[in-house]
Amino acid sequence: MSSRRDVHPPAGPAAVPPALDPLAEVRADGDPRTDVYLTGTVFLDIIFTGLDSAPVRGTESWARGMGSSPGGVANMATALARLGLRTSLAAAFGDDMYGEYCWEALEQGEGIDLALSRTVPGWHSPVTVSMAYEGERTMVSHGHEAPPPDFAFDGKHAPGCPPPSRACIASLVPGRREGWLGCAASRGSRIFADVGWDDSGRWDPADLADLEHCEAFLPNAEEAMRYTRTDCPRAAAHKLADLVPLAVVTLGAEGAYAVDGRSGESAEVPAIAVEALDPTGAGDVFVAGFVTGTLADWPLADRLAFAGLSAALSVQEFGGSLSAPGWAEIAAWWQQVRAYEAGAPGVLRRQYAFLDQVLPAAYRPAPLARAVPTIGFRRPA
Numbered sequence: 001m002s003s004r005r006d007v008h009p010p011a012g013p014a015a016v017p018p019a020l021d022p023l024a025e026v027r028a029d030g031d032p033r034t035d036v037y038l039t040g041t042v043f044l045d046i047i048f049t050g051l052d053s054a055p056v057r058g059t060e061s062w063a064r065g066m067g068s069s070p071g072g073v074a075n076m077a078t079a080l081a082r083l084g085l086r087t088s089l090a091a092a093f094g095d096d097m098y099g100e101y102c103w104e105a106l107e108q109g110e111g112i113d114l115a116l117s118r119t120v121p122g123w124h125s126p127v128t129v130s131m132a133y134e135g136e137r138t139m140v141s142h143g144h145e146a147p148p149p150d151f152a153f154d155g156k157h158a159p160g161c162p163p164p165s166r167a168c169i170a171s172l173v174p175g176r177r178e179g180w181l182g183c184a185a186s187r188g189s190r191i192f193a194d195v196g197w198d199d200s201g202r203w204d205p206a207d208l209a210d211l212e213h214c215e216a217f218l219p220n221a222e223e224a225m226r227y228t229r230t231d232c233p234r235a236a237a238h239k240l241a242d243l244v245p246l247a248v249v250t251l252g253a254e255g256a257y258a259v260d261g262r263s264g265e266s267a268e269v270p271a272i273a274v275e276a277l278d279p280t281g282a283g284d285v286f287v288a289g290f291v292t293g294t295l296a297d298w299p300l301a302d303r304l305a306f307a308g309l310s311a312a313l314s315v316q317e318f319g320g321s322l323s324a325p326g327w328a329e330i331a332a333w334w335q336q337v338r339a340y341e342a343g344a345p346g347v348l349r350r351q352y353a354f355l356d357q358v359l360p361a362a363y364r365p366a367p368l369a370r371a372v373p374t375i376g377f378r379r380p381a
Contacts, residue, residue, distance in 0.1 A: 020084050020327045020358075020359070020360065021084050022083060022084050022085070022292050022295075022296045022358065023035065023084070023085070023166075023295055023296055025296070025297075026295070026296060026297055031166070032163075032164040032165050032166055033086065033164075034086055034087075034088045034113070034163060034164070034165035034166070035080075035085040035086040035087065035165065035166045035167065035295065036080050036085050036086070036087050036088070036165060036166065036167045036168065036169060036291060036295075037087075037088045037089075037090070037162045037163065037165040037167075037168045037169075037184070037189070038073060038076055038077060038080075038087070038088075038089055038090075038168065038169040038170075039073070039089070039090040039091060039116075039162070039180075040072060040073030040076075040091060040171060041072045041073060041091065041092070041126055041143070041146075042070055042071070042072050042073055042074045042089075042091045042092075042093060042099075042102050042106075042125070042126070043070070043071040043072035043074070043125070043126045043127060043128045043141065043143065044068065044069075044070065044071065044098040044101070044102060044125050044126070044127050044128070045068065045069050045070065045071030045072075045127075045128050045130060045280070045319060045320050045321075045371075046066070046067075046068050046127065046128070046129045046130070047066065047067045047068070047069070047129075047130045047131075047132065047278060047280060047318050047319050047320075047371060048063035048065070048066055048129070048130070048131045048132065049063060049064065049065035049066070049067075049132045049278050049318045050063050050064025050065045051063050051064075051131055051132065051133040052133065053133060053134070054131075054133060054134075054138060055131065055138075063131070065318060066373050067318050067319045067322075067370070067371025067372060067373060068319075068371060068372055068373065068374060068375050069105070069319035069320060069321050069322040069323075069370075069371040069372075070101075070102040070105050070106055070320075070321045070322075071128055071130075071280075071281070071319075071320045071321060072126065072128070072320075073089065073091060073171075074089075074091075074102060074106055074320070074321045075280075075281035075284040075285070075320040075321045075324070076169060076284040076287060076288055077089045077106065077110075077112050077321070078106065078110050078112070078321035078322065078324050079281070079284055079285045079287075079288035079289075079310070079314075079321070079324035080169075080288045080291065080292070081110045081111055081112050082110065082324050082325065082326040082327075082368065083288060083289065083292045083310070083326070083327070084292075084327065085288075085291070085292060085295070086113070087112050087113065088112075088113040088115070088116060088162075088163070088165065089106065089112050089113070089114055089116070089117060090116035090117055090162065091114075091117045092117070092118055092119075092120050092123065092146035092149075093117060093118070093119045093120070093125070094119075094120065094123050094124045094125030094126075095119055095120055095121045095122055095123060095124075096124050096125055097375070098124070098125035098127065098375075099119065099124075099125045101375045102125065103117075103119070105321075105322075105369070106321075109369050110369075116162070116163075118149060120146050120147060123144070123146055123147065124143075124144075125143070126141065126142065126143025126144075127141065127142055127143065128140070128141040129141075130278070130280050130320075132278040132279070132280065132318065136279065137278065137279055137280055139280075160179050160180045160183065161180055161183035161184060161187070162180060162183075162184055162189075164187050164188070164189070165184075165189050166189065166190065166295055167189055167190045167191070167192060167215075167291055167294075167295060168181070168184045168189045168190075168191050168192070169191075169192050169193070169287065169291065170191060170192070170193045170210070170214075171193070171194055171195070171196060172193050172194070172195040172196070172207075172208065172210055172211075173195075173196055174195070174196070174198040174200065174202070174203075174204070174207040175200070175204075175207050177209065177210060178210050181210050181213040181214070182213050184213075185213040185214075190215040190216075190294070190295075191213050191214040191215055191216075192214065192215060192216045192218065192287065192290070192291050192294075193210065193211065193214045193216070193217050193218070194217070194218045194219060194283070194287060195208070195217075195219050195223055195227075197223070198223075198226070203226040203227050205227055205228070205243075208227065208243065211243045211244045212243075214244050214245075215244070215245055215246060215294075216244065216245065216246035216247070216248060216290070216294065217240055217243070217244040217246070217247055217248070218248040218249075218250065218286070218287055218290065219240075219249060219250075220249070220250045220252070220283070221233035221236070221249055221250065221251050221252065224236035224237060224240060224247075224249045227240070228240060233249045233251055233257060234249070234257050234268075236249060237249040237257050237258065237259045237266075238259050238266075240259075241259040241260070241261030242261060244261065245260065245261050245262050246258065246259070246260055246261065246262075246294075247259045247261065248290060248304070250283065250286060251271075252271070253271050254270065254271060255268065255269050255270040255271040255304075255308055256268070256269055256271075256286070256304050256307065256308055258300055258303075258304050260300055265300055267300045267301040267304050268304075269301060269304040269305045269308050269351070270308075271308055271312065272308060272309060272312040272348070274312045274313075274315060274316055275316065276315040276316070278315060278317070278318035278319065278323065279315050280318070280319065280320045280323070281314060281319070281320030281321060281323055281324070282311045282314050282315050283311070284320070284324075285310045285311045285314040285323075285324050285325070286307045286308065286310065286311040287307070288307075288310065288324070289303075289306045289307035289308075289309070289310035289311065290303050290304070290306070290307035292306070293306045293307065298354065299354075302354045305351055305352060305354075306354075309330065309333070309352065310324075310325055310330070313325040313329050313330065313333060317370060317371070318371055319370065319371030322368070322369055322370050322371045323370070323371070324368075325368075326368050327359070328368070329368070330355070330359070331359050334352060334355045334359060337349055337352065
């Protein structure tokens with residue numbers, strides 16, 4: 001990959017293993033080198049915050065805040081890496097300054113393994129402009145599909161099959177089968193999937209055929225109800241548990257609900273009330289938190305609570321990938337809760353008591369990189 005001296009990722013930690021490994025208790029000799037594999041499109045995200053309302057046609061709106069960061073599948077990859085999972089991303093990167101910035105921010109800034117990724121000569125990076133207001137966001141994106149690679153991965157693996165990993169994360173597209181999922185599942189990878197909005201309006205359950213390879217399915221409430229023809233997200237979760245071992249339905253401001261179809265266990269955790277700056281990427285951070293807890297063999301309710309906490313912390317920063325929390329933010333939040341509820345432990349202290357077993361007594365790693373207003377500052381001569 002070429003190098004431009006005037007493009008560099010935001011200041012942040014070096015690409016070194018995090019001090020806290022959430023899977024330390026379950027790692028064994030012979031385990032895959034990779035914890036989580038994922039593939040998808042990397043965007044450059046440009047985020048505007050501080051808008052009082054949605055832009056009005058024919059007028060100019062000024063935002064009080066702005067940031068740039070890697071986006072798209074980079075949101076999930078960064079969230080996983082910041083939680084200490086050894087993350088491998090296979091993606092195409094544009095042969096431009098945006099692509100180089102995203103590559104360096106992910107590989108050098110976050111320690112994500114990009115050995116299966118590639119730079120495409122002459123292909124420009126996809127871009128998304130996100131405008132956050134009233135607790136929601138509106139996005140405008142532009143990009144072209146990357147040309148297919150000349151070979152599958154790095155030539156050392158079966159065509160269309162990723163390398164061995166503990167888990168894979170897939171974003172299902174209605175009406176399209178992902179051929180690599182069956183191969184990955186046959187190698188022992190646990191598949192976690194979400195789904196995109198069905199623009200066709202069919203919401204045909206047959207479009208979810210790839211769930212046969214999945215360990216867990218994590219749609220939002222609207223998606224879950226439409227696919228199951230129900231009017232209650234909790235009822236939808238139970239119906240989805242007939243298709244996949246673990247169904248998790250996110251309920252927005254109400255939290256999340258999960259059903260384990262194998263044991264019949266269910267769990268519901270309310271959302272943590274926070275002042276949201278930018279919800280971009282919160283769903284990806286939720287999935288990353290849930291995957292972390294699942295691979296660490298935590299109880300279902302703890303996994304759900306941890307995923308919700310991770311998402312709640314992320315919306316207090318702006319930008320998709322670089323808003324993801326690390327263990328320092330999680331530890332700081334837990335210390336505040338313990339101090340506030342020291343006299344009479346409340347709901348949060350009881351619900352998140354499992355963090356006492358996860359977090360060291362004093363955990364203070366290097367600060368995380370955050371979205372920056374611009375990229376490409378030239379280094380002083």
